[in-house]
Amino acid sequence: MKISSQPEKVLFQNGEILDPVKKTIKPGGVLVIDGKIADTGRIETPDDAKVFDCKNLMITHGFCDLHVHFREPGREDKETLQTGSRAAMAGGFTRVCAMPNTNPPLDSPEAVSFIQEKSGSCPVHIHPIGAVSKGQRGKDLTEMGLMKDMGAVAFSDDGLPIQDGSVMRRALEYATMLDVPIINHAEDECLRAEGVMNESVVSNHLGLPGNPAVAESTMVHRDLELSELTGAKLHVPHVSTVDAIDYINGMKSKNSKVTAEVTPHHLYFNHEALSFFNTHLKVAPPIRSENDRQALVAAVKDGTIDCIATDHAPHTIQDKETTFDLAAFGMIGLESCFGVVKKVLVDDASLDLISLISMMTVKPRNIMGFDSDLFKKGAAAELVVFDPNESWTFHRRNVYSRSINSPFYGKDLSGRVKCTISKGQWTHN
Amino acid sequence: MLQQKHLLGLEGYPREDIQAIIDTAFNFREVLDRPIKKVPSLQGITIVNLFFENSTRTRISFELAQKRLSADTVNFSASSSSLKKGESFKDTVQNIEAMKIDAVVMRHPASGAPRHLTEFIDAVVINAGDGTHEHPTQAILDMMTLYEKFGKIKGLKVGIIGDISHSRVALSNIYGLISMGAEVILCGPAHLIPPYITDLGVKINYNLDEVLEWADALNVLRVQNERMGVGLIPSIREYRALFGITEERLEKHAKEIVIMHPGPMNRGVEIDSAVADSDQAIILDQVLNGVASRMAILYLLLGGKYEDKDIK
Numbered sequence: 001m002k003i004s005s006q007p008e009k010v011l012f013q014n015g016e017i018l019d020p021v022k023k024t025i026k027p028g029g030v031l032v033i034d035g036k037i038a039d040t041g042r043i044e045t046p047d048d049a050k051v052f053d054c055k056n057l058m059i060t061h062g063f064c065d066l067h068v069h070f071r072e073p074g075r076e077d078k079e080t081l082q083t084g085s086r087a088a089m090a091g092g093f094t095r096v097c098a099m100p101n102t103n104p105p106l107d108s109p110e111a112v113s114f115i116q117e118k119s120g121s122c123p124v125h126i127h128p129i130g131a132v133s134k135g136q137r138g139k140d141l142t143e144m145g146l147m148k149d150m151g152a153v154a155f156s157d158d159g160l161p162i163q164d165g166s167v168m169r170r171a172l173e174y175a176t177m178l179d180v181p182i183i184n185h186a187e188d189e190c191l192r193a194e195g196v197m198n199e200s201v202v203s204n205h206l207g208l209p210g211n212p213a214v215a216e217s218t219m220v221h222r223d224l225e226l227s228e229l230t231g232a233k234l235h236v237p238h239v240s241t242v243d244a245i246d247y248i249n250g251m252k253s254k255n256s257k258v259t260a261e262v263t264p265h266h267l268y269f270n271h272e273a274l275s276f277f278n279t280h281l282k283v284a285p286p287i288r289s290e291n292d293r294q295a296l297v298a299a300v301k302d303g304t305i306d307c308i309a310t311d312h313a314p315h316t317i318q319d320k321e322t323t324f325d326l327a328a329f330g331m332i333g334l335e336s337c338f339g340v341v342k343k344v345l346v347d348d349a350s351l352d353l354i355s356l357i358s359m360m361t362v363k364p365r366n367i368m369g370f371d372s373d374l375f376k377k378g379a380a381a382e383l384v385v386f387d388p389n390e391s392w393t394f395h396r397r398n399v400y401s402r403s404i405n406s407p408f409y410g411k412d413l414s415g416r417v418k419c420t421i422s423k424g425q426w427t428h429n
Numbered sequence: 430m431l432q433q434k435h436l437l438g439l440e441g442y443p444r445e446d447i448q449a450i451i452d453t454a455f456n457f458r459e460v461l462d463r464p465i466k467k468v469p470s471l472q473g474i475t476i477v478n479l480f481f482e483n484s485t486r487t488r489i490s491f492e493l494a495q496k497r498l499s500a501d502t503v504n505f506s507a508s509s510s511s512l513k514k515g516e517s518f519k520d521t522v523q524n525i526e527a528m529k530i531d532a533v534v535m536r537h538p539a540s541g542a543p544r545h546l547t548e549f550i551d552a553v554v555i556n557a558g559d560g561t562h563e564h565p566t567q568a569i570l571d572m573m574t575l576y577e578k579f580g581k582i583k584g585l586k587v588g589i590i591g592d593i594s595h596s597r598v599a600l601s602n603i604y605g606l607i608s609m610g611a612e613v614i615l616c617g618p619a620h621l622i623p624p625y626i627t628d629l630g631v632k633i634n635y636n637l638d639e640v641l642e643w644a645d646a647l648n649v650l651r652v653q654n655e656r657m658g659v660g661l662i663p664s665i666r667e668y669r670a671l672f673g674i675t676e677e678r679l680e681k682h683a684k685e686i687v688i689m690h691p692g693p694m695n696r697g698v699e700i701d702s703a704v705a706d707s708d709q710a711i712i713l714d715q716v717l718n719g720v721a722s723r724m725a726i727l728y729l730l731l732g733g734k735y736e737d738k739d740i741k
Contacts, residue, residue, distance in 0.1 A: 201625040205440060207540040207562025207600055210623070277541035321519060323539035325560065 001090055001400065003123050006426045007050040009033045011043060012385060012419075015054025020061055020358040021373050030059050032381045035424035040375050052419065054385055061361035061374040062094025062382035062422055065334065066183075066261060067158075067237055067309035070096075070126070073114065074103025079314040079402045081115070084334075085122040087312065087401035091334040092360075092384040094422035095125040095370065099158040100136070107131035109146040116151045123425040125382075127153040127368070132171045132182065136160045141171060148178050153368050156183035158237065159284070163189055165222060172232035181233035181259070181367065184223050186244070187285060191215035196325060198271045198286040206277060208324060211286050217243035224251040227258055235367060236260040238311050240285040242295035249304040259367050261309040262296050264333055264340040265407065269293070273407070279320045279327035280407040283313075297349045300359070307364040308356075310337050314403030332401045336394050338386065339413025347414050353388060385419040392416055430729045435554040437543045438563035439604035447605060451573045453725035454718065460497065461721060470732045471500035477525055479535040480557070481507045481542070486692055486716065487557050487567070491534050494723035498732070503530075518542075519549050526550040532731055535559075553730050561595050567691055568601035570722040572609060574715045575646060578687055583610030588640040590672060591650030591699055592621040592661075598691045602648055603629050616640045617650075617672060618662065637672055638681065646687040649674050652699045665698055674700045685709050692716070 013029040017040060031039040031049065045051055070084035079087075081098075088096050098115060100106030106115065112128045119126035130152035134140045136159075144155055155175060162168045162184050175182050192215040197203050199210025220236055224247055227234035236248060239260050248260050265283060270290040274281050281287055299305045313330025320327050338360070345351040365372035374382050394408045420427045431446045439447070460468055476495050480488055488504070495502045505525070522533070532553040535543055540560030547554050558564040575582055587606055593599045593615050603626075606613050613631040615622055622633055634640050641647075652668060662668050669675065674688065688700070688710040696702040704710060 199624060201628040204600070204623050204626055204629065207560055207597060209561070212624075277544055318517065323518070323537070323545050324541045325539045 001427050001429060003086065003089055003425050003427050006032065006035060006421065006424055009046065009049040010052060011045055011049040012052045012054050012059050012383070013043070013045060015057045015059045015385065017041070017375070018058045018060040018354060018357055019375055020354060020362045021375070023354050023358070025058070025354065029054065030375070030383065032383075032421065035381055037375060037377055037379045037381055039377065052385070056389075057385050057387050057418055059383060059385050060357050062384050062420060063092045063338070063360040064095040064364040064370065065093050065310050065312070066097045066235070066307065066364050066367065068096045068098055068312040068334065069101065069314065069330070070098045071314060072102060072118065077402070078316055081119045081122050081126055083400070083402040084312070085124045085126070087332065087334040087399070088124045089420045089422065089427050090398070090400045090417070091337050092386060092417035092420050093124060093334055094382040094384070094420060095127070095365070097127045097129050097153060097368065099156060100129055100131040101159045105131045105136050106152070107134050107136065107142045109143060109150045112147045112150040112152045124422050127151065129154045129156050129158070129183065131155065132157045132162060133167065138162050138164055138167055141174060144174055144178055144180070148180060152180070154181045154183055154235065156185070156237070158183065158185045161185045161187045161189060161219060165226070168223065169226050169230060172226055172230040172234065176230060176232045179233070181235040183235045183237050184219070185237055185284075186216050186219040186223060188215045188219045191218065195286070196282060197274055198288045200271050200289055202271045202274060206274070206324075213241040213243060213288065213292070216241050216285050217247065220244040221247045224248065224258060227251070228255050231257065233257045234259075237309065238263050238266065238285060239296065239299070239305060240266050240288050240292060242292050245295050245299045245304055249299070252304065259306045260304065261307045262300060262305045263309060263311045264337050264344070265331060267293065267296055267300070267344045268340050269407070277324045278407065279322065279324055280331055280405055282324060282327050282329055283311075283331055284329040297345065300345055301349065301351055306367065307359045308337065308341050309364070310334050312401070314401050315405045316403060320405050330405070332399065332403055332406050335398050335400060336406060336408040336413065338417055339392065339394065339415050340408065342388070342415030343413055380423070381421050383421040384417055386415060386417045388415050390414070390416040435543070435547055436565055436726055436730065437547070437554065437556050439565045439568055439601045439608065440563070442565070442604070442608070444608050447569065447572070447609060450569055450722065450725045450729060451576055453729060454569075454573050454721040457724040457728070458718065458721040461717065467497055467499060469499045470728050471495070471498040474500045474532070474731050475530045476500050476502050476532045476534060476727070477530050478502060478504045479522070479525070479533055480505065481535070481537040482558070484536050484557070486719070487536065490716070490719040491557060491723050494720050494727055497720070498724055498727055500727070518545075522546055522549055526552055532727070555726065555730065558597055560597065562597055563601045564597040565601045566719070566723055566726060567598050568605040569726065570715055570719040571602055571648060571689055571691070572605050573718045573722050574689060574711055575687075577714065577718065578711060579645065582606065585611040586614070586643055586645045587611050588614050588616055588644040588647045589650065590637065590640070590647055590674065591617045591652060593617050593626065593650075594621045594623045595653060596650050598648070599650060603631055607631065614640050614643065621661065638678065641678065641682050641686060644686055646689060647674065648689045648691070649700050651691065651693065652695055654695070668698065672699065674704050676701050676703050679704060687711055689715055
């Protein structure tokens with residue numbers, strides 16, 4: 001895959017347009033001139049346009065991921081804004097929100113503006129998420145107002161759950177003023193203790209300390225109650241347990257400010273996959289039981305979960321090639337995302353394709369307040385062309401991230417991104 | 430001889446291979462009673478004992494087993510190693526293997542470390558205890574000792590007493606005993622028995638007196654000093670009152686229960702001194718059988734391809 005400037009006039013012709021706003025799939029094409037949508041639908045091919053034949057392919061909005069770790073500044077050996085953007089483009093993502101657990105963390109307006117400046121030349125839109133607390137220490141609130149002015153779109157201490165309920169409450173109250181979501185990695189650190197995988201019969205087999213489901217569900221419950229109390233927007237990241245889903249579902253009926261995301265890996269794997277100490281599956285929150293996995297799939301189908309987010313978390317080989325207790329938490333996920341969720345949700349669980357695409361486009365954009373009507377004439381082209389039916393096997397060569405810590409190598413996926421169009425650039429072979 | 434190249438744990442380990450190890454170990458027991466306690470079975474075989482965690486009896490037991498079999502051995506402990514200089518585990522073990530060795534006996538504080546080791550080296554790997562995962566050679570010597578005492582394992586009622594959650598001895602014993610047809614009851618503080626453990630085919634009973642009434646044998650686990658009085662175990666007297674193998678408690682039961690302990694013992698904590706020294710305790714038999722079991726394991730994994738008349 002290469003990324004380069006789009007031709008001045010390019011027509012994506014003879015495909016099907018999947019419009020996640022109108023919820024329609026119609027045959028046609030999309031004409032892009034100077035990086036903007038010029039026309040959609042049945043289009044006569046202009047003589048001077050470069051034509052991209054979309055036979056058997058679909059054209060839709062570029063995917064939007066609310067949860068990535070691009071490691072810059074501080075751990076550029078794992079990922080940078082540029083290398084992360086390449087991984088995003090490979091996966092069909094044109095817009096991502098970058099978590100603030102960098103070094104130093106994104107806990108000041110200056111740090112936020114660093115990301116804004118450095119990501120300007122990246123081929124995808126990168127929105128910084130600011131830290132909730134200074135140094136992500138879970139105590140003193142950051143300058144959220146100034147950070148929002150510099151471009152922070154949400155606030156989170158991701159990776160470091162906010163343990164103190166009063167800090168969480170104050171953060172939510174403060175955020176109501178700014179109308180931005182708070183995203184709290186929900187894990188009670190005391191209940192999690194030394195846990196490195198789901199507390200289960202499998203953790204017994206492996207002799208590994210377990211991280212119980214209640215470590216997540218009790219904190220999700222607390223956050224939901226605080227969201228109701230404060231009226232703030234709460235986004236629950238990477239939900240992994242059946243109880244957390246039940247609580248979110250219950251709260252959604254009375255509080256429209258709650259949203260939730262799920263990762264491809266929590267939808268695809270259950271904890272049996274860890275049976276041989278596979279450190280590529282060491283992730284926080286942990287891969288849970290088959291019962292939890294099925295509940296996540298059901299929650300996607302019934303709308304309890306709003307969007308798919310990868311939690312793309314690059315780590316070096318030496319961070320993962322070690323004993324399970326010492327291995328870093330996290331896995332990359334941008335490149336494999338669509339093929340994984342299309343297989344698990346559409347092929348295996350008969351979710352309709354429009355709903356899936358909506359969970360990767362319109363819905364995450366709406367959570368963050370981004371423009372989500374991307375087929376409008378004159379809109380900057382943020383598109384993805386994909387084959388909804390291609391079966392393929394995920395391989396190291398499909399990875400464009402600087403890190404290679406994926407558990408999906410050798411897995412058969414369904415549905416594949418063919419071309420990503422973003423910020424006047426496009427991907428091609 | 431044995432179906433698996435390594436001995437990483439007893440989870441899923443073939444039942445007939447456990448039996449073969451125990452049978453062979455009894456042959457080696459006889460060697461240990463000879464005036465010259467040495468056979469040439471592993472002559473020319475080089476074994477490295479990699480101990481990333483302190484150990485006295487397991488290391489000595491392995492080393493003696495290796496010497497009795499005429500293997501060449503090298504000892505390595507983390508304190509004397511280059512690990513302190515920041516060398517990675519992978520580099521350390523690959524360097525050691527590059528020196529042409531046949532087997533590694535490893536103890537490591539991380540669960541899964543022996544399996545991790547097999548990804549880097551071709552030598553035979555024997556797990557001498559990994560984190561809170563498994564300690565398969567201990568379970569085999571425990572089963573050999575039960576076999577010696579009762580003439581069978583199938584149908585035996587074995588109680589495992591103490592902190593199950595943090596015990597690799599308990600987990601390997603559970604796998605081994607269940608596989609060999611014994612019944613197992615776990616007895617210990619409720620928060621030190623992991624959830625879902627009954628999926629492994631064991632039962633739980635928090636009442637030690639009921640377990641004593643039921644059991645043929647007990648395997649009494651060591652109470653880790655670092656867990657005492659730090660929230661997990663409220664006090665020694667509380668622990669003794671609920672789970673201590675005391676003289677008074679044993680006197681209440683009109684039967685002789687066989688008592689095992691993997692050592693090292695905390696006399697006066699999980700077991701009374703008088704009980705540990707009594708005839709019903711077979712703790713020193715376990716130690717002797719440990720050498721014989723490890724000889725059998727090494728022999729079957731490394732030298733079994735040669736017919737060896739000396740041990741018969």
